[in-house]
Every structure is written in structure tokens, then in C-alpha cells.
Amino acid sequence: MNKMLTVTRREYLSRVKTKGFIFGTILTPLFLVTMMVLPQALLFLKSDKSKQIAVIDQTGVIMDSLIAALDEKNEAGQRLYNFIKRQSPPEEIEALKNALSAQVDKGELDGYIFIPASIYEGGKADYYAKSVTNFRENGRIAGAVSRAVKEKRIQQSGLNSEEVLQLTRRVNLRTIRIVEGGKEEEDRGRTRMLVWILVAFIYFAVLYYGQMVMRSVIEEKSSRVIESVISSIKPFQLMAGKIFGVGAVGLTQYSIWALVFGFLSFNSGKLAGLFSSRFSNAAQFTMPTIAPETLVFFLVFFVSGYFLFAALYAGLGAMVNSDEEAQQLVFPLVMLVIIPFLCTFFIIGSPNSRLSIVLSLIPFFAPITMFARIAVQMPPMWQVAVCLVLLAATILGVIWVVGRIYRVGVLMYGKRPSLPELIKWIKYA
Amino acid sequence: MPTLQLENINKSFGKLEAVKDLSLSVSPGTIYGFLGPNGAGKTTTIRMIMEIILPDSGQILINGTPNTSREMLDRVGYLPEERGVYRKMKVREALEFFAELKGLKKNEHKKRIDGWVERFGMADVQAKKMEELSKGNQQKIQFLTAVLHEPVLIILDEPFMGLDPVNAELIKEVILEQKKRGAAVVFSTHVMESAEKLCDAICLINKGRKILDGEVKQIKRNFGRNSVILAYDGKSDFLKNNGVVERYNDSGNYVEIQLRQGASPQTLLAAAMQHAEIFRFEIVEPSLHEIFITTVKEN
Numbered sequence: 001m002n003k004m005l006t007v008t009r010r011e012y013l014s015r016v017k018t019k020g021f022i023f024g025t026i027l028t029p030l031f032l033v034t035m036m037v038l039p040q041a042l043l044f045l046k047s048d049k050s051k052q053i054a055v056i057d058q059t060g061v062i063m064d065s066l067i068a069a070l071d072e073k074n075e076a077g078q079r080l081y082n083f084i085k086r087q088s089p090p091e092e093i094e095a096l097k098n099a100l101s102a103q104v105d106k107g108e109l110d111g112y113i114f115i116p117a118s119i120y121e122g123g124k125a126d127y128y129a130k131s132v133t134n135f136r137e138n139g140r141i142a143g144a145v146s147r148a149v150k151e152k153r154i155q156q157s158g159l160n161s162e163e164v165l166q167l168t169r170r171v172n173l174r175t176i177r178i179v180e181g182g183k184e185e186e187d188r189g190r191t192r193m194l195v196w197i198l199v200a201f202i203y204f205a206v207l208y209y210g211q212m213v214m215r216s217v218i219e220e221k222s223s224r225v226i227e228s229v230i231s232s233i234k235p236f237q238l239m240a241g242k243i244f245g246v247g248a249v250g251l252t253q254y255s256i257w258a259l260v261f262g263f264l265s266f267n268s269g270k271l272a273g274l275f276s277s278r279f280s281n282a283a284q285f286t287m288p289t290i291a292p293e294t295l296v297f298f299l300v301f302f303v304s305g306y307f308l309f310a311a312l313y314a315g316l317g318a319m320v321n322s323d324e325e326a327q328q329l330v331f332p333l334v335m336l337v338i339i340p341f342l343c344t345f346f347i348i349g350s351p352n353s354r355l356s357i358v359l360s361l362i363p364f365f366a367p368i369t370m371f372a373r374i375a376v377q378m379p380p381m382w383q384v385a386v387c388l389v390l391l392a393a394t395i396l397g398v399i400w401v402v403g404r405i406y407r408v409g410v411l412m413y414g415k416r417p418s419l420p421e422l423i424k425w426i427k428y429a
Numbered sequence: 430m431p432t433l434q435l436e437n438i439n440k441s442f443g444k445l446e447a448v449k450d451l452s453l454s455v456s457p458g459t460i461y462g463f464l465g466p467n468g469a470g471k472t473t474t475i476r477m478i479m480e481i482i483l484p485d486s487g488q489i490l491i492n493g494t495p496n497t498s499r500e501m502l503d504r505v506g507y508l509p510e511e512r513g514v515y516r517k518m519k520v521r522e523a524l525e526f527f528a529e530l531k532g533l534k535k536n537e538h539k540k541r542i543d544g545w546v547e548r549f550g551m552a553d554v555q556a557k558k559m560e561e562l563s564k565g566n567q568q569k570i571q572f573l574t575a576v577l578h579e580p581v582l583i584i585l586d587e588p589f590m591g592l593d594p595v596n597a598e599l600i601k602e603v604i605l606e607q608k609k610r611g612a613a614v615v616f617s618t619h620v621m622e623s624a625e626k627l628c629d630a631i632c633l634i635n636k637g638r639k640i641l642d643g644e645v646k647q648i649k650r651n652f653g654r655n656s657v658i659l660a661y662d663g664k665s666d667f668l669k670n671n672g673v674v675e676r677y678n679d680s681g682n683y684v685e686i687q688l689r690q691g692a693s694p695q696t697l698l699a700a701a702m703q704h705a706e707i708f709r710f711e712i713v714e715p716s717l718h719e720i721f722i723t724t725v726k727e728n
Contacts, residue, residue, distance in 0.1 A: 006529045014518060224513030228574065231479040231507045232530035234499070411481060 003233045004241040011216060011245025016252060025253050029260040050078045054086045054100050054112035056093070062115050065148035070140065086112070097128075104130055113141070119149055120156065195348055195375040198294075201254070202302050202368055203341045207334065209250040210309040216242055217317030217410070218326060226410045235407040243310045250306065297374045300388075305367025308395050309337065315402035318409030319417055329416075340365035344372040351376040361387050363394035401426055430493050432457045432582050432613035433478065438487035440473055440637075447473045448484070449637040455613045455630070457581070460604065462628035462645075463617040464717075466725060470637040471617040472510055475584055478615075479507055491582055503532045506575035510586035510617075514567050516560035520551070523559055527574035538577065545573050549599070565592055572600060576607060583607055585616040589623050601627065621718040631717070633724060640728050641720070649714040652723075655688040656715045657697060663705025671700045687719060 015021055057063040063085060070081045088096040103109040111129030119125060125145050127138070154161040217239075220226040229238060312333055320326045340359065347356045351373045360370040361383070370387045373379050408425040409417070417425065433455040440448040448470045455461045465471050476482045478489055480496050489496045496502060515523055521542070528538035546552045549569050559567060568591060575583055588604070589597045604614055604627065618624055624631060625645070632642035641648060660683050668677050668684065673692035678685045688694060694712050701707055715723075 002532070003530055006526065010518075010522075010526050014515075220513075220515075223516055224509075224511035225515055226513065227476075227481065227509040227511050228507065228513065228527065228571065229530065230481050231502070231505075231509070232527065411476075 004237040004244070007233065007238055007241025008245040008248065011242050012248045015212070015246070015249045021249070021253070025256050029257050029264075033264060050080055050082055051110040052082050052084060052108075054084045054103075054109055055115070056086050056088070056096065056100075056112065057115045058090070058093075058117040059115060059119060059152070061152060062119070062145070062148045065151060066113075066144050069144035069147055084109075101128060104128060113145065115145070120153055125149075192348055192376075195372055196344070198298055198375060199341065199344050199368055199372050202298075202305050202371060203337060205250055205254065205302060206305045206309045206337050206367065209246050209306060210313040210333075211330070212249070213243055213246045213310045214313035214317040214326060214330075215323065216246065217314050217406075218320065218323055221318070221410050221413075222322055230410065235410060236403045239311075239314050239403060239406050243307065243314060246310065247303075247306055293378070294375050297371060301367040301371040304391055304395060308364070308367065308391070308398060309333070311395070311398050311402045312336075315398075315405045315409070318402075318406040319422070321413060321416075325416065336364045337368070340368040343369055347372045348376050352379065357383060361390065363387075363390045366391050431455055431490075432492060433461075433615065434490040434493075435474070435478070436488045436490070438474070438477060438484045438489065440470075440477060440482070440484050446637050448477070448634075451487075451634065451637070451639055453632045453639065453642055455582075455615055457613050458608055458611050459613055459629040460608050460627050461613065461615045462624040462631035462717075463615055463634075464619065464621070464624055464631055464721060465617075465634040466619060469634045471634065472586060473637075474634075475507075475509075475586055475615075475617060478584060479505065503578070504581045506531075506578065506580035506583040508572055508575040508585045508588055512564070512568055512571060512591075514559040514571065516558065518559055519555070520557055520559060520562065520570060521546075521555035524570065524573060524577070528577050531574075531578040531580075533578055541577055542573075545577065549573065565596055568592065569596060569600075572603075576603065579610070579612075581612055583612055583614045585614065587618055588616055589618070589620065597623075621716065621721055625717040633721065635725050635728050638728075640724050645717070648720065652715050652720055654712050654714060655690070655692070655694075656713050656719060657686040657688060657694055658709065658711045658713055659684050659686060659697075659701060659707065660709035661701065661705040661707050665705070667697075667700040667704045671697065673697050673700075685716075685719075687715070687723070 055063050055066065063083060067083050070083075072080045086096060086100065097112075097114065100109065100112045104111055107130075111127060114126040114128070116123045116125070127141055151161050151165070154164045220229065233241075313330075316326060316329055316333060320329060340362075343359050343365070346353075347359065347369055350356060356369070356373060357379070359365055360373050360379070362369070366387050370379075370384070374384065378384075404426045405422060431454040433453075435451055435453050438448055438451045439446075451470075451474060463471055463474070473482070477484050478491075478496060480489075480502060491501045491505060494501045515526075518526070524542050524546075525535075525538060528542065529535075533541075543552075546555055551566065551569065554562060554566070559570070562570070572585075572588065575585065583604075585604075588600055592600065601623075604616075607614055616624075616627075628645055630642070630644045631648065633640050662682055665679055665684070668674055668679065668686070673688055673696050674686055675689045675692075676687040686697065688697065698707070698710055701710075
């Protein structure tokens with residue numbers, strides 16, 4: 001037991017102390033936060049500069065509504081959009097457009113809008129700008145023009161525009177998730193997102209730390225240090241120590257990330273405020289809450305998934321001589337993780353279909369598939385119980401078999417074992 | 430009670446009989462040479478002693494207790510033939526790791542490691558990574574891990590291989606100290622000179638079978654005094670076709686001769702005097718090298 005802890009400590013410290021671990025642990029959340037915040041922040045920062053937009057309004061009445069509709073101001077109190085009225089007789093309209101295009105090209109204007117006289121009868125308004133990929137901005141302008149035109153159409157028909165707008169207000173569909181006990185909970189795709197994130201955590205942990213165990217086994221084998229080690233400790237203890245050590249590395253890394261994200265989500269307002277005062281009002285970062293039982297099951301499946309695959313990877317490492325050789329064999333094992341991960345697309349959509357139930361009961365898939373079901377909607381208790389019993393039995397079985405393969409394999413150099421040889425290894429007491 | 434005792438050990442890999450009915454016994458305070466040509470089964474036997482692989486039949490006792498007892502194995506030190514190290518680990522950490530694997534507590538191994546690295550002139554490389562050390566220095570560190578916990582039995586597989594004379598001398602010194610301390614030291618080699626100087630007893634195996642064992646003195650005596658050392662000046666024709674020489678190793682004016690069974694050294698001397706001037710003629714005990722070659726060939 002003490003020896004196993006010695007191995008665990010070595011595996012843990014030798015990884016945690018590396019530059020790779022320290023940078024990886026710090027940079028990953030930094031990278032993710034940057035990815036989340038930067039595009040929106042940039043958008044806001046950029047739009048702080050007020051824009052000069054020319055308007056050719058052939059109706060002569062739309063522009064005023066447009067000015068009223070897009071009246072946002074930046075921090076300096078300037079309007080975000082300054083509309084400049086341009087007019088010309090209909091026959092010279094093309095000449096004016098060309099002139100404005102030239103101005104946009106030179107950067108004197110940010111863009112111009114052309115509103116034809118036929119706009120009430122279904123004609124189209126045009127927006128010309130150098131960059132037309134800012135969807136948020138395009139959407140705003142289109143919305144403002146559309147609103148202004150609608151208003152005028154309604155006025156022309158003699159109806160009260162206020163009333164009509166009130167009556168034709170867009171209807172939003174709320175999706176509400178019914179959880180156990182009949183409680184209701186508003187759901188705007190957040191659950192789906194959250195399930196994805198948690199499932200992805202398990203997926204990456206299993207693959208990443210599983211392979212770390214495998215490389216550790218191969219390293220001892222290929223450097224031939226294994227013989228010194230195995231003369232002082234039982235192979236099984238060594239394997240167990242390794243799996244615990246690497247597992248502790250994983251837990252450390254994930255805990256640090258969880259703390260960082262926890263901190264960020266609680267302080268998201270302040271964080272966003274660093275970029276722009278307007279941004280903080282947008283409050284983009286409300287973290288969805290996780291139900292406590294989901295969190296408990298997350299830990300259960302996270303840990304059991306890790307043990308199952310770490311043991312499989314350790315066995316694979318014991319069978320080969322080098323990383324290259326391992327890469328050729330690792331594919332079936334990776335598939336055992338990728339298949340259930342891809343299945344979660346389907347499972348999140350219909351967690352109680354027959355196929356989802358079957359997928360969630362296959363022990364090698366269960367850490368991902370059953371957890372996905374639980375996170376979406378708690379399945380019947382008997383299914384969860386059957387799944388956990390099967391999973392536990394599989395883990396014990398895998399550890400028993402792999403322990404035997406490991407014991408023989410770590411001392412075997414040269415040709416990779418064939419299946420009959422492997423069976424002989426397992427039988428070898 | 431012998432420190433190490435092997436009783437009728439057998440081990441096969443498929444059809445290959447790697448070790449066949451091997452028995453031997455090593456007393457405390459002795460240096461025991463485990464000799465044999467390449468592929469004789471030396472490393473396989475050593476791995477069975479360390480319980481890395483299991484014998485098909487037979488028993489291995491350390492201080493009278495079967496080696497399946499882990500407590501007993503903690504009192505054995507082992508330098509494998511495969512010189513593997515944790516390449517990324519710092520020297521000091523590697524020493525501490527192996528000390529702890531052998532059951533030493535932190536407060537027990539600190540002083541010992543300090544003392545040893547000082548003596549081995551490696552105090553200033555403790556913070557370096559193992560891979561930064563030369564092969565010879567890595568081997569010294571590995572050797573240290575085999576003696577650090579003051580084991581009752583020390584097993585060294587080719588301990589001098591790849592060491593320069595200074596370091597080989599250092600290792601030899603330590604081996605002799607361990608013997609004085611009362612430990613039994615088993616080392617395998619096929620370099621007979623180092624075995625000859627160090628060993629109190631030997632076991633010679635070939636193709637998995639023991640062909641000779643016992644105290645070195647006794648073995649030499651039993652082998653008979655039929656070796657001759659001869660220093661001469663002149664032609665060496667007398668070595669051929671005289672009916673008494675089994676084999677010889679001629680260095681020009683110095684020759685080691687193995688006589689045929691029952692041949693008289695006097696006949697050789699008479700023949701030699703006719704062809705060359707003789708400076709030295711000595712009937713000696715055979716060297717282990719001679720015994721090794723003769724016995725292996727006979728088998």
C-alpha cells in the first residue's frame with residue numbers, strides 16, 4: 001500500500017511539476033475565456049466609433065423614423081449612427097450612387113442606404129458598405145428600415161400604427177423543462193449546452209488522461225527501468241499506483257479549471273465591464289445552474305469512466321514497445337469513447353427512446369451515454385442501477401484481465417502478442 | 430543458514446528449457462559468481478530470484494523464507510542487466526523513489542543518500558535529470574539503489590560492464606565492503622578476470638544446467654595442476670605435435686599452455702629446451718577462464 005502511494009506520488013509530482021502541465025492548466029481557461037469574450041468585445045469596441053451613413057430616401061419620410069430608431073449613443077455621448085441625407089432627381093440617381101460608393105471606398109463614409117420610392121409596394125432597400133459581414137449591425141439596420149416602412153404603410157392605410165404594432169407583436173416561444181416532482185424550469189437551450197459541456201469533460205478526460213497512463217507504461221517499458229521497479233513492487237500495485245497518480249493529475253487540472261470558471265461566472269459582470277460599460281448591461285455570462293444530483297452523477301461517471309479506460313490503456317501500453325506501435329493499436333479504444341460521444345447528439349434529443357436506453361446500458365459507453373441521459377432527464381431508477389452494476393462489474397473484470405496482461409507484458413520485448421498469446425498471458429498465474 | 434538457496438528450479442519458455450533443475454546455495458558474507466556464456470540462463474535465474482518471473486517448479490529461499498514474501502524481497506538489492514532509468518527524473522528524486530520502494534522512510538534514507546552521493550563524487554549532480562548524466566554515472570546511481578537499503582542479498586547483473594577502470598575499482602571496493610558487512614553478493618558475468626579476483630565461490634551454468642559449482646579454491650584444486658606458464662625466446666615449434674599440449678595461448682614470448690590429461694609437464698619442458706631459451710617455466714592452477722572454456726566445451 002505504501003509502495004503504491006510512492007508510485008502514485010511519483011507519477012503525480014513528475015507531471016504536475018512540468019512546464020507543460022503548468023502552461024496547459026493556465027492557458028486552457030485563458031484561451032476559452034478569450035474565445036468566448038473576444039468576438040463580442042471586439043464588436044462592441046469597434047461599434048463605439050460613430051458611423052457615418054448616407055441615406056438616399058426617395059420616399060422622403062422614412063429617414064426620420066430611421067434616425068429615431070437607431071438612436072444609441074456611445075460612451076462619449078455621440079450617436080452610433082450619424083445619418084446624412086442625400087438627394088438627387090431620379091434620372092441622376094445612378095450618378096449619386098457611384099459618387100457615394102467612391103466615398104465609401106475612400107473611407108469618408110461607412111456606408112449608405114438606398115430606399116426606393118417603390119418601398120411601400122414591395123421594393124427593396126439596399127445597404128452598401130465596405131464590410132457587410134457584421135451580422136449584428138446588418139440586422140439592426142434591416143430591422144430599423146423594416147420597422148420604419150411598416151409604420152408608414154400602416155399610417156397610409158389609415159389604421160393606428162401603435163395599435164397594429166401592439167397587435168402584431170412577435171410571439172416568443174418559451175421552452176419549459178419538466179423535472180422530477182412536476183417542478184418547472186425555464187429552458188432556453190441552456191440544459192442542452194450544459195449537458196454537452198459536461199459530456200465533453202468526461203470525453204476529454206477519458207481520452208487525455210487514459211493516454212497519459214498508456215504513455216507512462218510505455219515509457220517505463222521502453223526505457224527498461226521497469227525491471228528495477230518491478231523487483232521492488234508487485235506489478236499490480238505499480239499499475240494501480242500509476243492510474244491513481246495520473247487520475248490525481250486530472251482531478252487537479254479539472255479542479256483548477258472549475259475554480260477559474262466558477263470565479264469568472266460569479267464575476268462575469270465585472271469582467272465584461274472591463275471591456276465596455278455597455279457590455280455589462282448585456283449580461284451575456286449567466287452561468288446555468290447544475291442540479292446537485294447531476295453533479296454527483298457527473299463525478300460518479302467521470303471517475304468510473306476514467307478507471308475503466310485508464311486500465312484499458314495501461315493494458316495496451318503493456319502490450320507494445322513504443323508510442324508509434326501504440327498509435328496503431330489505440331484506434332479501437334478511441335472508438336469506444338468516440339462512438340458514445342457522437343451518440344449523445346441523439347440521446348440528448350430523445351433520452352428515453354429504446355436506442356438511448358440500450359446505448360446507456362452498454363458498460364463501455366455508459367460513462368458518457370448514461371450520464372447524458374441523466375443530465376437531460378432522470379431515467380427510471382432501475383435503469384441507472386442496472387447500468388452502475390454492469391459498469392462496476394466491467395471495471396473489476398477489466399482490471400483483473402489487464403492486471404494479468406500487464407504483469408507479463410511489461411517484461412516482454414519484441415513482437416507484439418497475438419490473441420492466443422494474450423490469452424496465455426491472462427492464464428499465466 | 431544460507432542467504433540464498435535455489436532448490437531444483439525449472440523454467441521453460443515454450444519448448445525452450447531456459448533453466449533445468451538448478452540448485453545452488455550462497456552463504457552470508459560471500460561473493461558468489463554466477464558464470465556462463467551468453468544465453469546460458471543467468472538473467473532468467475536472476476529474474477526468478479527477484480520474483481519478476483515465476484519458476485515452473487522448485488523453490489527459492491532467502492534467509493530460509495520463500496521469495497514470494499515481499500518483506501524478504503525488500504531486503505534484496507538488484508542491479509538489472511537492462512540499465513533503465515527514469516530519464517526525466519532528477520537524480521536525487523530517483524534515489525529517494527527507489528529507496529522508498531524498498532521500504533525506507535524519508536528520515537532513514539536522507540543521511541544515507543547524502544553519504545553515498547558524496548562518496549561517489551556525485552553530490553553536485555543531484556539536481557540534474559538522469560538523462561543528463563553519462564552512461565557510467567547513470568550506472569553508478571543504479572548501483573546505489575541496489576545497496577542503499579543495506580540488503581542481506583545483493584544481486585548484480587554484469588556490474589562492471591561499461592565502467593571505466595576508476596569507477597570499476599570504486600564498485601569493487603563497495604562490493605567488498607558489503608561482503609564484510611555480512612551481505613551475500615551474487616554477480617553474474619562472463620568476464621572471468623573480474624570473477625577470478627572477487628569471488629569466493631562460483632556457479633557455472635550452460636544451456637540452463639549447472640555444470641560446476643563450489644568454492645573457487647576447491648574448483649581449481651579439483652581441476653588439477655595441468656596448466657603451464659612459459660616465458661621463452663626463440664621458435665615456438667615445440668608447442669605443436671609433441672603429444673602433450675591440449676591447447677595454448679601464445680603471446681610471442683609468453684604462452685599459457687593447457688596440458689592433456691595425464692601428460693607430464695617434464696616432456697613439454699624437454700621439448701621446449703630444444704627449440705628455445707626458457708626464462709620461466711611454472712606449473713600453475715588453471716585460471717577460471719581456462720576452466721570456463723574447458724568445461725563449457727566438454728558439455
